[in-house]
Amino acid sequence: MSGRVIEPPDPRPDPAVRANLHRAAASWEAGRARAHELVDWETWRDRAQAIRADAVANLPELVDRLEQRVIEVGGHVHRAATAAQANAVVTEICAAAGASMVVKGKSMTTEETGLGEALAAAEITAIETDLGEYVVQQLGQRPSHILAPAVHLSAAQIAELFGRLAGHSFDPDDTRALVAYARGALRERFLEAQVGITGVNFAVAESGTLAIVESEGNVRLCSSLPRVHIAVMGIEKVVRDWAGAAHLVGMVSLAAHGKPAPASTSFVTGPARGGDDGPGELHLVLLDDGRSALRGTELESALHCIRCGACLYACPVYRQMGGHRYGSVYTGPIGAVITPALEGSGAEGSKLAELSSLCGACVEACPVKIPLDDQLVALRAAARERDPRRAEAAVFGAWSRLWSRPGGYRASAATSGRALGPLWRRALRAEPHGWAPRAPFPFAGWTAERDVRLPAARPFHRRWRERRGG
Amino acid sequence: MRVQLFVTCLVDLLYPEVGERTVALLERLGCEVSFPAAQTCCGQPAANSGYPDDARRVAGHFIDVFAATEGPIVAPFGSCIHMVRHHYPRLFADDHERLRLARAVGERTHELAGFIVSELGHDEVGGRYPGPAGATIAYHAECHLLRGLGGGEHPQRLLAGVAGCELVEVERAELCCGFGGTFSLKLPALSAAMADEKLDSALRAGADAIVSTDVGCLMHLEGRARRRGLGLRVHHLVDLLEPSGAL
Numbered sequence: 204m205s206g207r208v209i210e211p212p213d214p215r216p217d218p219a220v221r222a223n224l225h226r227a228a229a230s231w232e233a234g235r236a237r238a239h240e241l242v243d244w245e246t247w248r249d250r251a252q253a254i255r256a257d258a259v260a261n262l263p264e265l266v267d268r269l270e271q272r273v274i275e276v277g278g279h280v281h282r283a284a285t286a287a288q289a290n291a292v293v294t295e296i297c298a299a300a301g302a303s304m305v306v307k308g309k310s311m312t313t314e315e316t317g318l319g320e321a322l323a324a325a326e327i328t329a330i331e332t333d334l335g336e337y338v339v340q341q342l343g344q345r346p347s348h349i350l351a352p353a354v355h356l357s358a359a360q361i362a363e364l365f366g367r368l369a370g371h372s373f374d375p376d377d378t379r380a381l382v383a384y385a386r387g388a389l390r391e392r393f394l395e396a397q398v399g400i401t402g403v404n405f406a407v408a409e410s411g412t413l414a415i416v417e418s419e420g421n422v423r424l425c426s427s428l429p430r431v432h433i434a435v436m437g438i439e440k441v442v443r444d445w446a447g448a449a450h451l452v453g454m455v456s457l458a459a460h461g462k463p464a465p466a467s468t469s470f471v472t473g474p475a476r477g478g479d480d481g482p483g484e485l486h487l488v489l490l491d492d493g494r495s496a497l498r499g500t501e502l503e504s505a506l507h508c509i510r511c512g513a514c515l516y517a518c519p520v521y522r523q524m525g526g527h528r529y530g531s532v533y534t535g536p537i538g539a540v541i542t543p544a545l546e547g548s549g550a551e552g553s554k555l556a557e558l559s560s561l562c563g564a565c566v567e568a569c570p571v572k573i574p575l576d577d578q579l580v581a582l583r584a585a586a587r588e589r590d591p592r593r594a595e596a597a598v599f600g601a602w603s604r605l606w607s608r609p610g611g612y613r614a615s616a617a618t619s620g621r622a623l624g625p626l627w628r629r630a631l632r633a634e635p636h637g638w639a640p641r642a643p644f645p646f647a648g649w650t651a652e653r654d655v656r657l658p659a660a661r662p663f664h665r666r667w668r669e670r671r672g673g
Numbered sequence: 674m675r676v677q678l679f680v681t682c683l684v685d686l687l688y689p690e691v692g693e694r695t696v697a698l699l700e701r702l703g704c705e706v707s708f709p710a711a712q713t714c715c716g717q718p719a720a721n722s723g724y725p726d727d728a729r730r731v732a733g734h735f736i737d738v739f740a741a742t743e744g745p746i747v748a749p750f751g752s753c754i755h756m757v758r759h760h761y762p763r764l765f766a767d768d769h770e771r772l773r774l775a776r777a778v779g780e781r782t783h784e785l786a787g788f789i790v791s792e793l794g795h796d797e798v799g800g801r802y803p804g805p806a807g808a809t810i811a812y813h814a815e816c817h818l819l820r821g822l823g824g825g826e827h828p829q830r831l832l833a834g835v836a837g838c839e840l841v842e843v844e845r846a847e848l849c850c851g852f853g854g855t856f857s858l859k860l861p862a863l864s865a866a867m868a869d870e871k872l873d874s875a876l877r878a879g880a881d882a883i884v885s886t887d888v889g890c891l892m893h894l895e896g897r898a899r900r901r902g903l904g905l906r907v908h909h910l911v912d913l914l915e916p917s918g919a920l
Contacts, residue, residue, distance in 0.1 A: 216866035519849045523866045557860065560853025561721055562816035583723030599719050603727035607734040612713040616686055638899060648858040652865035653896030656687050663685040663692035667708050670920045
């Protein structure tokens with residue numbers, strides 16, 4: 204039932220997806236340049252990091268305060284230690300409301316819990332109302348990006364899908380017609396639904412306010428038209444006060460799109476009161492699912508993440524693979540770091556840390572300065588400890604013993620020089636100028652795609668000794 | 674000025690000429706170069722692959738060797754300097770004495786181009802492109818120099834003074850080339866696809882050669898260019914700054 208790692212990572216480039224991502228990444232890069240012009244980026248990052256660090260450092264206290272305030276303004280609060288508990292709570296609320304259909308705003312947290320499947324098992328249909336999320340739901344896929352669920356698809360693919368659903372064809376360049384079709388298909392559902400389910404970007408502990416950011420207006424409809432509003436959030440999304448939440452709402456928009464504010468932000472403080480329009484019931488589900496266990500570890504700062512998606516667009520590996528080949532709900536560098544912490548991600552989750560060249564582009568892009576590259580290295584080390592790969596561990600063990608002594612280092616250099624005598628060179632089909640098309644273990648992976656440079660017959664240290672002495 | 678050459682294992686074993694040219698260049702700029710003969714490797718391959726104990730063993734040796742010397746430690750390879758400066762303090766966080774030594778050694782380390790520009794104060798050191806004159810070259814900033822050490826512009830500045838070639842702008846120049854150390858061995862298909870993006874953007878920009886300060890990137894890009902039968906040449910920065918340099 205786990206919604207976190209659905210299948211093992213498939214670490215290969217996906218040329219079709221890459222072309223679609225190329226456009227999205229270019230647009231993100233333009234946004235980033237704009238953001239750097241709009242604000243003093245480093246000052247904004249420092250402030251955002253401080254706000255998030257304060258929230259995570261004081262998490263139990265702030266979550267308690269949030270719970271208290273939400274109850275004071277008339278809401279219900281449910282704490283869920285696991286994904287299964289969160290799904291059970293949401294399913295019960297829907298059943299109590301007599302709902303056979305619910306409308307949903309985009310929420311990675313409910314993707315994490317696998318809420319859609321859990322509701323389906325209880326014969327409740329969940330309709331995704333974010334355009335991209337609606338598209339992937341209709342295709343039976345999951346989001347490939349934290350922020351842009353359908354970023355892996357081209358307009359032509361979306362036009363083809365809508366054509367199939369509508370029974371008439373669409374021009375892929377006519378974005379208006381595509382959006383109008385989705386709007387038409389969804390509008391009735393908003394009016395019919397008894398329950399609306401959304402995520403939460405930031406929850407203000409001092410006032411019990413839920414801030415929900417969006418660009419389409421569907422979240423506003425989900426959280427205001429149905430009789431019952433259920434908001435599901437990871438506990439780490441809490442922030443101490445309004446000033447902090449306001450900064451982060453701006454920051455997430457800057458980091459994601461290079462715009463100073465989101466197209467729309469809903470601030471929900473309790474259910475509708477008196478004769479006000481809006482849901483009479485508000486439920487806040489606070490999900491832990493392994494988050495608390497990250498506190499006090501080297502990975503704690505991963506809880507600072509504001510889910511802007513910048514590290515995905517910045518990541519050259521994500522750009523090659525697209526999100527689906529990660530096999531997990533959360534993808535890209537931040538996905539590789541947090542997925543193993545989520546309950547039930549298993550051994551597949553820790554394989555995600557390999558999907559990085561450690562180039563640091565994610566760290567540079569991160570609006571809250573999470574040291575993702577160092578965390579990926581820490582996760583690799585943790586994975587080796589749990590499951591020592593004997594061949595590789597033996598290679599590094601032998602290597603470090605040899606190369607921590609000058610004699611061992613020089614002997615291994617000399618041996619590789621000898622090993623590359625005429626016989627080997629012929630076997631490797633080496634060219635006279637030092638390149639060969641194949642190589643033995645552990646370098647076979649290299650020559651699968653590239654020619655290999657062979658060790659020099661006379662390494663630098665020998666040349667120095669011969670010509671300069673000492 | 675006396676400097677300690679940290680030649681780095683990949684340069685030592687695979688690109689010894691880069692080491693020789695580095696020495697020649699530093700000497701031309703008035704440095705007295707020492708080569709601590711007991712040096713091996715910084716330990717980065719083990720650290721990045723998740724073997725911190727093995728990394729500490731090799732890094733510990735590096736610290737022993739260079740702590741016994743004096744003056745700036747210069748390497749023609751930014752990534753190894755980043756390893757010493759950034760990762761050593763993390764590797765030895767629980768070992769007070771080693772940590773102190775690691776920091777002291779780390780503060781003395783410099784990537785070659787950064788050393789020439791910032792420490793020696795040269796914005797131009799001459800040089801000549803080692804191929805046919807009139808070549809167009811693309812500069813590839815190694816990630817650990819660009820983002821890790823924040824010195825990506827130093828090689829570019831020095832390249833501006835090289836005769837016989839012209840530097841061309843490449844789109845998405847800051848994107849990783851896909852080398853990534855053991856990443857290139859473990860995930861060859863991804864690694865090669867990233868190389869292709871880099872090679873293709875250099876070709877689109879009309880480049881005849883790619884120049885960098887990381888022989889890992891160079892070996893990866895040249896190996897891929899050869900496999901694809903591309904005519905692109907690949908050079909270390911010192912191949913241009915000191916083309917005929919030798920010990």
